[in-house]
Amino acid sequence: MPNVLSVIGLKKSYGSQVAVAGIDFEVRTGEVFALIGPNGAGKTSTLRIIATLLTATAGDIKFLDHDLCKDPDFVRERISYLPEEAGAYKDMKGMDYLHFMANFYARTPEEEKTFVDRAVEITKLGEPLGDRLRTKVGTYSKGMTRKLLLSRALMTKPMLAILDEPTSGLDVLNALEIREIVRRYAKEGTSVLLSSHNMLEIEFLSDRVAIIDKGRILDSGTPAELKEKHGAANLEEVFRSSVR
């Protein structure tokens, strides 16, 4: 499988504070690649750099063979980013928000409609948003807002969806639903780069995993490979073994 993203020697510092200390990884087409690690490990900084929000201090990042730093517009047209603490415009109705976001990616009104229909379909899964899409986002629960944002992130079927803690702060049912949606879109060809400190979620979702701590990748592979290598029953034990 060809790589959608390839990262070599990525470093990021905020003044004297080092957030990412030189990491290498790649994301292949249609795979779910996860960065796992504790808070402050460098996961969010890495995702923000790939989402073109932050600039790397050093390193080489290629997205579909395009230099990410030199051609951010090319990247933005083909990715979508769901930040950990994202929100939607509270005075907009859910449907208007989807149209507003789809308008940035669609070349024609028909394409915009396709994107919005796809997002509406995602919001109907599990506990559906239904008519709530016609009410203001400000009235939504956290789970409803997260589902709306995820549908926004996936509606364009991006080449790479960057999801930072996609189920952060959600209850079990909402978290399960969102994991299923991510899995489904990955099967349909969208590559996913996600971060989480929830090892069980990662084990369910990911094709490959990189364990990151203090800005460095300690180990990487499929969950099965990692468990076998470390003689562990689950990824939590793999993580504990890696950081020792």
Added chain:
Amino acid sequence: MKKFANLLKKEIKELVTKQLIFTLLFMVILYNFIGQVSKKEVQKIVGVQTISALDEDGSSGSQDLLKKLASFNYKIIDQSGKTKEQALESAKTNDSKLLVVIPKGFGDSLAALKPSPIETYSFMRSFSLIGTRGQIIVDRVIADMNDVQSNNFLKEKLPDFDPKSLKNPIKSKDFIVVRNHVAQGSANQVAGLMSQQSMLIPIVLMMIVIYSSQMVISAIAMEKQNKTLETLLTVPIKRTSIITAKMLAAGLVGLISAGVYMFAFKGFVGGMTGDLAKGTQAAGGALMRQLGLTFSTTGYIVLGLALFLAILVALALAMILGVLAEDFRSAQTMIMPLIFLVMIPYFISLFADMSSLSLPAKILILAIPFSHPFLVSQNLYLGNWGMIAFGLGYMFVIFVVLTIFAARIFSTDKILTMKLRLGKKKAAAA
């Protein structure tokens, strides 16, 4: 262009809230109401007013005085036959503004050219300046009568001379020169008219700058507070388009809000001064035209351009200040530096003459971009086109520099990392 229009539409919708519409409507209604109330009060003052008069003398001199007062649109209630105390009581209850008491011997003293005292009792039912107008009129009538009395005496003693010339042997004819224009009038009058005319510019500028800047700062702060900024920065639209859309939306909504505010304010001021100022405005207008102190079409265009550039500078500066704000609440305090920058040149232009300021003060004033709309209006009157060009050019350069700086902030990590944590620093220090 489609993406830009999409973003601009969203920005405008976000700014034009029910609260904004309600506030603007409330302001129009409130100012109009105050204006109407003031207008009625002014009409009352300009119209017939009641004065009580107790003429204890009953001479031709005292009658002359009362007739003269009546000619100033006063309704005189005669309190003859009452004691002073009774007249005071009666005047209190009949809503008189003033009681004039002419004592016995007034006419005789007047005829003998001796000091002839009268007493006036003003009923201060309110402490407004307009409420004291009755006293001013009485003083004027007495001054007129003094004049007539002394003229009669001089005419009698020196029949070959004009009493007016005798009392004022030196006469001054005042002229004002502005560039090539010469007109008869006093410099005080022109200065007063000029300050009236140019009062509007700082008010307009203040309103637009405050409204627009607050909107830009709030727009960015709200994106941060609602956690929508990160998502917006990763969609395929140029960062410069994000800045421009926010500035344009805030500029448009700010301009309309300021327009509505000015409309409301005009209703308020019109009510206050409308009837009193009509005569003086007409005479002043003629004098200003004679002196060439009115704006031509070019003048208005240049002034409009200066105001427009000042607004652009304010918006670009607000954009940078907005990035520093962490949330909507801190955004409210970010507007303060901008207000100070507008207020400084306004107050200096009120109390000082630019040309007579010391060099450091002059440099400070010229360095503040918001000084230039004030200076442009003055320089237009005086034909200083060099200074006008400098002012416009300077504001344009500042706008470009600030916009490039804002664009750089939006294109780098600073948009997410730049913060001003005044409150938190204080808390930490505590």
